[in-house]
Amino acid sequence: MxxxxxxxxxxxxxxRFANVNGSGSASANELFARSxxxxxxxxxxxxxxxxxxxxxxxxxEVRVTEDGHLGARGGVDLMVAMNPQTWDKDxxxxxxxxxxxxxxxxxxxxxxxxxxxxxxGVPLTAITNSTYTDPRQRQLFKNIIYLxxxxxxxDLDPKLVEQLIGEQYKGKEKLLSSNVHALHLGRDWxxxxxxxxxxxxxxxxxxxxxxxxxxxxxxxxxxxVYGGATVCAWYPITPSSSVAEAFTSHCKKLRHDPDTxxxxxxxxxxxxxxxxxxxxxxxxxxxxxxxxxxxxxxISLMTEFIGLSYFAEIxxxxxxxxxxxxSTGMPTRTQQCDIIACAYASHGDTKHVLLFPEDPAEAFxxxxxxxxxxxxxxxxxxxxxxxxxxxxxxxxxPLKWDDGRQYDRGKVMTAEMLDEPGRDFGRYLDVDGDGxxxxxxxxxxxxxxxFFTRGxxxxxxxxxxxxxxxxxxxMQRLVRKFETAQDMVPRPLQANAAKPTKYGVIxxxxxxxxxxxxxxxxxxxxxxxDRMRIRAFPFHSSVASFIADHDFVYVVEQNRDAQLxxxxxxxxxxxxxxxxxxxxxxxTPITARFIANAIGDHQDHLKxxxxxxxxS
Amino acid sequence: xxxxxxxxxxxxxxxxxxxxxxxxxxxxxxxTLCAGCGHDSITxxxxxxxxxxxxxxxxxxxxxxxxxSSKTPDYFLGNSHGFNSVHGRMPSVLxxxxxxxxxxxxxxxxGDGDSASIGFGQFAHSxxxxxxxxxxxxxxxVYGLTKGQFSATADRGSKSKKGVMNTDNAIDLVAIxxxxxxxxxxxxxxxxKSQLVPLIAAAIRHxxxxxxxxxxxxxAFNNHxxxxxxxxxxxxxxxxxxxxxxxxxRDPITVDYAPGTVQVVEQHDGTRLALRKIxxxxxxxxxxxxxxxxxxxxxxxxxxxxxxYVDPDSExxxxxxxxxxxxxxxxxxTDLCPGTAALEKINxxxx
Numbered sequence: 001m002x003x004x005x006x007x008x009x010x011x012x013x014x015x016r017f018a019n020v021n022g023s024g025s026a027s028a029n030e031l032f033a034r035s036x037x038x039x040x041x042x043x044x045x046x047x048x049x050x051x052x053x054x055x056x057x058x059x060x061e062v063r064v065t066e067d068g069h070l071g072a073r074g075g076v077d078l079m080v081a082m083n084p085q086t087w088d089k090d091x092x093x094x095x096x097x098x099x100x101x102x103x104x105x106x107x108x109x110x111x112x113x114x115x116x117x118x119x120x121g122v123p124l125t126a127i128t129n130s131t132y133t134d135p136r137q138r139q140l141f142k143n144i145i146y147l148x149x150x151x152x153x154x155d156l157d158p159k160l161v162e163q164l165i166g167e168q169y170k171g172k173e174k175l176l177s178s179n180v181h182a183l184h185l186g187r188d189w190x191x192x193x194x195x196x197x198x199x200x201x202x203x204x205x206x207x208x209x210x211x212x213x214x215x216x217x218x219x220x221x222x223x224x225v226y227g228g229a230t231v232c233a234w235y236p237i238t239p240s241s242s243v244a245e246a247f248t249s250h251c252k253k254l255r256h257d258p259d260t261x262x263x264x265x266x267x268x269x270x271x272x273x274x275x276x277x278x279x280x281x282x283x284x285x286x287x288x289x290x291x292x293x294x295x296x297x298x299i300s301l302m303t304e305f306i307g308l309s310y311f312a313e314i315x316x317x318x319x320x321x322x323x324x325x326x327s328t329g330m331p332t333r334t335q336q337c338d339i340i341a342c343a344y345a346s347h348g349d350t351k352h353v354l355l356f357p358e359d360p361a362e363a364f365x366x367x368x369x370x371x372x373x374x375x376x377x378x379x380x381x382x383x384x385x386x387x388x389x390x391x392x393x394x395x396x397x398p399l400k401w402d403d404g405r406q407y408d409r410g411k412v413m414t415a416e417m418l419d420e421p422g423r424d425f426g427r428y429l430d431v432d433g434d435g436x437x438x439x440x441x442x443x444x445x446x447x448x449x450x451f452f453t454r455g456x457x458x459x460x461x462x463x464x465x466x467x468x469x470x471x472x473x474x475m476q477r478l479v480r481k482f483e484t485a486q487d488m489v490p491r492p493l494q495a496n497a498a499k500p501t502k503y504g505v506i507x508x509x510x511x512x513x514x515x516x517x518x519x520x521x522x523x524x525x526x527x528x529x530d531r532m533r534i535r536a537f538p539f540h541s542s543v544a545s546f547i548a549d550h551d552f553v554y555v556v557e558q559n560r561d562a563q564l565x566x567x568x569x570x571x572x573x574x575x576x577x578x579x580x581x582x583x584x585x586x587x588t589p590i591t592a593r594f595i596a597n598a599i600g601d602h603q604d605h606l607k608x609x610x611x612x613x614x615x616s
Numbered sequence: 617x618x619x620x621x622x623x624x625x626x627x628x629x630x631x632x633x634x635x636x637x638x639x640x641x642x643x644x645x646x647x648t649l650c651a652g653c654g655h656d657s658i659t660x661x662x663x664x665x666x667x668x669x670x671x672x673x674x675x676x677x678x679x680x681x682x683x684x685s686s687k688t689p690d691y692f693l694g695n696s697h698g699f700n701s702v703h704g705r706m707p708s709v710l711x712x713x714x715x716x717x718x719x720x721x722x723x724x725x726x727g728d729g730d731s732a733s734i735g736f737g738q739f740a741h742s743x744x745x746x747x748x749x750x751x752x753x754x755x756x757x758v759y760g761l762t763k764g765q766f767s768a769t770a771d772r773g774s775k776s777k778k779g780v781m782n783t784d785n786a787i788d789l790v791a792i793x794x795x796x797x798x799x800x801x802x803x804x805x806x807x808x809k810s811q812l813v814p815l816i817a818a819a820i821r822h823x824x825x826x827x828x829x830x831x832x833x834x835x836a837f838n839n840h841x842x843x844x845x846x847x848x849x850x851x852x853x854x855x856x857x858x859x860x861x862x863x864x865x866r867d868p869i870t871v872d873y874a875p876g877t878v879q880v881v882e883q884h885d886g887t888r889l890a891l892r893k894i895x896x897x898x899x900x901x902x903x904x905x906x907x908x909x910x911x912x913x914x915x916x917x918x919x920x921x922x923x924x925y926v927d928p929d930s931e932x933x934x935x936x937x938x939x940x941x942x943x944x945x946x947x948x949x950t951d952l953c954p955g956t957a958a959l960e961k962i963n964x965x966x967x
Contacts, residue, residue: 037967212966222962228952230944231715233708254954262940264947266715268933271741275708278701278738282712285699286677286720287945290712304702398963401956407949441945442677442697442713443720450674452690454700464690 004097004116008199011041011066013077015150015200018090020083022054028143029060031164032150033393036064037213038160040205044070044513046392046589051238051331057086066207070359070395071514072388072589078154078200080146087112099198101150120194122149127189131182141182148186155197157204158187212361212398216389217293219360219399220319221246223367224291225254228407229317231290233268233279235298238331239387240321243293244269273298277305277318284315285453287412287441289371291317296325296338299345306380307346308455310478313428313437315374315381315410318342319367322386324587333587334387336509339563342382343537349475351482353489354382354537358512359389361396362535366490368401375410377485378439386558388510388589411438418448427451427462428474435481482538489536492543497528504530504550505599506543506579508564510589511556517592518599525596527603529554537567544572547579554599556582558590622646634670642666642673644694649684654806654832654847655754659691661809662723662752665816666693669864676721677713681706681735684761685727685754685832693723704735707742707751711933714747717943718934721820722749729759732768732787739789743796743825748932750819750826753789754806756834757845764837775842788914790924793827794907799930800826801906803921805850806833814860815923821862823884824930831919850919857898857909857922861890881928891923900926 007013015032019025026047033045041064048059063073078099081090094100096116102108104121113119124145128138151158162180169176190196221243224232234244248267255264266283270276276292283290294302299320309316322338324330342354355370357363363385370381411432413425418440425448428437437460440449451462457471458464465471497519507515512533522529532546532553547553547568555565562581569576582598584590622645630638642663647656666676673695680686682703689698701709710724724742731739731753742751757770764777768787775781793801800822804812812830819826831850833839839846844853858879864887879891879900891900899905906925913920940947 208967210963210967212963214966226953226959228947228949230947230952231712233712254958255952257940260940261938263938264940264944264951266934266937266939266944268711268715268745268937270708271737274705275711275738275741278705278708279712279715281701282679282699282709282714283716283944284712285709286713286716288712288716290716305705308702399959401953401959403956405949405953440697441717443675443717446672446674447695450695450697452698452700455702456700 006099006118006199007077007095007097009077010201010203011064011205013064013200014073014075015062015064015078015080016076016090016093017060017080018083018086019058019060020085021049021052021056021058023143024140025058025082025143026060028147029062030393031161031168032147033062034213035156035161035164036062036202037208037395038164039157039202040208041066041202042068042070042207042395044072044395046072046388049332057083064202066205068207069513069517069592071517072591074591074593080150082146091117099200101146101153118198120153120198122146122186122189122194127185131185141178144179144182145186148183149190151183152187152190152196153194153198155201155203158183208395210398211395213393213395214360215242215391215393216357216360216363216385217242217321217391218246219364220367220383220385220390222250222399223364224371225250226364226401227289227368227371229289229291229371230265231280231283231288232265232292233270233276233290234292235270235273235276235294237273237295237298239323239391240293240295240298240319242391243319243321273301274305277302277316280316281305281309281314284374285442289375291319291371293319293321295321295323296341297328299338299341303346306352307348307350309380310346310350310352311348312453312455313378313439314453315378317370317374317381317383319383319385321390322384324585330587332387334510334589335558335585335587336384336386336511337559337563337585338384339559339567342384343567351538352380352382353377353485354384355490356384356508356535357389358509358533359396360394361399363389364399369490372408373485373488376408376436376488377481378410378436379481384509386510411436413438413440413444413449415445418445425449426460428458428477429460430477430480434484435477435479436484486538486540489538489540491540492535492546493533494530494542494546496530498523499528501528501530502551503528503603504532504546504553505556506532506534506546506553506564506568507556508534511558514590514592514595515556518595521592521596522600525600527600529599534564539568539571543568544574547572547574552578552580554580554582554602556590556595558584560585633667635672637667637670637673639663639667641695642693644689644691647691648687650836652835653684654756654834655685655688656691657806657809658752658754658812658830658832659688661812661816663692664809664813665820668813669817669820671721671820675719676723678723678725679706679710679713680725681727681730683727683730683759685725686730688754689723689725704730704733705738706730707735707738707747710749711742711745711747714749714933716945718748718939719943722747723820724749724751726751726753728753728755728757728767728769728789732789736768736787740792740796743793743798743827745933746797746799746824746931746936748823748825748934750816750822750828752816752828752830754832755789755829755845756832756838757843758834758838760834760837771844774844775840777837777840779842788910790827790829791907791910794903794910794925798827798925799824799927801925802827802923803829803831803919805831805854805919805921807847807851808854808921811856811859811921814862817862818860818883818887818889818923821864821883821885821887822926822930824927824932853917853919855913855918855920857895857920857924858891858893858900860923861892863888863890881926883928884930889923889926894922900924
């Protein structure tokens, strides 16, 4: 008997699967997460994987959360320890009173366990070996057998799991029945040999609603399809590769001409990131909507072209799925660490538009919107995701589209417009005072509207010039254009605390679910915070006023150097003392517990006991 | 000299092509290159080739990288859109432009620094993808704009203007282009316009990756004794394998060729290339033989010129990607956006 009473919780716990990568566990684990969703109970799963294909440790964490807290929680209530390499660490990570599920075929010395946890042994290898002869089958069905055992232990409805298996193997009867068989093999063994259920249970609920379960990369790629992207050039890099792969598969289904079968898109795997962004810029210059997806090292390589996009004013979209840097860093770990690198990418004076979606639904919307923004502003737009949003399935609101929506192709002069009497075309002429000039697509008119695009300085009519005044005039117009952008990009969202407060918090991107949950934790500690979720750079004027309205504001982000805070200080001339950095950067997704502790501790320190009172 | 306006008037009797354009309609701004630069002769050849083919100037997109050669697109086809991009990155920009609109003619202009050094990778990959383009390298063996450093096409043993010997091996872009599957490969000399003009015309009419390496002496930094890219050296060592006549339209071949001395190649668009053989054994349809021939002659210090290889059944990147005939840049939301009904189905599949 453990010296700690077993954790008892319905629809609110964390299960972590410790596996070896390449063992086929991923699909069984995902099946587990999906089957809980089918019970109407929200889950938030996360892959924790190495930069490797086979043989290294990988984890899959499922937070079961009836309250809908989709951020990572921290801690493990049930460890499914299937990887001997990480056994000690895995066992150590279980919460006191938690559960350890393991393959008990081979007896383990008692020193390998802990007294304060509940151990559940299932002889998985023995069961599989007595049922299957093919080694690959043994490996794959072992995963389904443990899933079956978990069904019994957590009181999952096997019919719902069967239904999911049925959907997955629709039309493949043999696979379907063998998977269902393996599921029951595990479930029956557990029911006969173990006390089921344990203290952790899943009970049917109705908290999922119409929400969908999708990875941010796939949603962003779908946003590119809906936003009218026709050219995608990319170079494989974790964690962004699945954007281009998803774009490919979405296009295969949605973008072929029904009559001819031909593709209404072109996807090129470039030889490197430089070529990829070059292709994007060439295509955009020529009037197609084009994008690339990459991660930090790719951004570093693309910076020369990013400067060209800024200076020559060529629309382009980069989806940056951020991972932990610098250098190769931790390629399979999450961070929000490219804020400064992207905001000011390239040599010389440059500034770029950044969008910060919080989840897949917003990634879809912002991805589609980024093409309108790129065309309208004739500049580079960065869609800033991170590994946590991009590569994990996330429960989010359904994707929405308005069929009446037209693409905003921005200021493009057509042949008819060029022929209008009195029309003056200057590629870099600010006709409307918003800093945005007109452009023409190549091939528009036999004698009018052509111009020479260059990264060198030029006058308003695109003629080469190294005149100081001409150069400065152009650079000032680019500043005006960036000011115009401020009111076009998604605005920050603000939510006030239940009671008036002098303190605020700013956060963005994948921090959102953890922040939402942390607000509750902080309230229970007696701390009230107004919050603002920044969704884009350049910052809307409400950011400065939000800061002005509070004594100080916490800025929560997932990097070491407080990059968003730096950007706010730099761009809005804010006194840095007013912005308190709350930084999480170990490569794991930020948790509500972390935020609540960091902010809570800081708030507690503010409650200074007056000196006179202390001595009296 | 871009600040000097080029006079617009011209002789009223200037000949016109089928579209009614004169040579002047294919010109650009005044060149700012050194007087006597080989590149200016290539510019003149491009103008001549486009005039002869009766191309609508605005239907050409001219794209370049950085360097003396990459400045030249400003000096021809003034009514075309041009893009002087980033050093060594013309091929990727051109590839993207081509994907966006398959209906334009893509003329990529690059130099030996641009294509054999910083952009060697992009050169290689655009060729192996079969991008439908005419890729011209204005090859002078030096970095002109930074005053005379060796480039990667400088021959081993050749001397710089300051007398320094080049000890690195040279990259032969023609040999590489052949190896990478370019479906049209030629080499020429800026000083031989009669050879160069038809080569450019044929390349423009070719479907797929056309590559022309044009030896173009740098009058300022690489035209001295000891250089293998000087006017004198190239004239002395030029070993042309054929002379080309480009025959467009349905005109019968009227030129009288001696039997067995002409190889006629019909291209995708019906253009016929009549190759008058100078080297009787040279077969411009044989990639492997061309590669061997080049290596053998290079070893003897000869500069092999002419149409070295052409594949009349070539394909291009759009063929490989199976893209729609309509240029992608003209597709509207109605063509591209799957709409709410499709999205509802997607949502349903994600529950």
